[in-house]
Amino acid sequence: MFNKxxxxxxxxxxxxRSSGSGGQHVNKVASKTELLFNLKDSKALSEDQKNLLLLKLQNRLTKEGLLILQCDETRSQHKNKGLVIKRFFDIIRGSLTVQKRRISTKTPKSVIRKRLKNKRIKSEKKANRRKPNID
Structure with a gap:
């Protein structure tokens, strides 16, 4: 598919620097990790793959074709880097998979018969609730 x-x-x-409350240490340490990936200049992906990714990730890409992911889940910069890399590969893998086309099948005759039978039973039940027609 693609070369990792x-x-x-x-x-x-x-x-x-990560946002939010924390204390003295949070103001000194840059633990939030940002991943930048230039999709248009990528050499690892073929043109077909790039076009598919441009189509599927159009809401996540910047005007220049950059994919930007952030992670500030942990206090460790290295763990955040590992998490953002994992998330990046999940996004790429998910976007490159093409779903199979669904082949529509004909409704079985037994299902049609069952539906009509239930419809007839319900109709008779409601007809029996009416007042009798005395003429």
Whole structure:
């Protein structure tokens, strides 16, 4: 499908200060990790794969074709980097899989018969609730 090693070399990482409360230490340490991936300049993906990713990830990409992912789940920069890489590969793998076309099948005759039988029973039940017609 795609070469993970080549794709991993094309990733750019940036460490940023994590937001939120924390204390004295959080203001000094950049534990939040940002992953930047330039989809248009990628050498690891074929043109067909790039077009498919551009189509499926159009809401996540910037105007320049950059995919930006962030992770600040843990206090460790290295763990955040591992998590964001895993999330990146999950997104790429999920976007490159093409769903099989569903082949529509004909409704079985037994299902049609069962539906009509239930319909007739319900109709008779409601007809029996009416007042009798005395003429």
């Amino acid at each position: 090693e080549i794709l991993l070399k094309e990733l750019t990482f940036k460490a940023v």
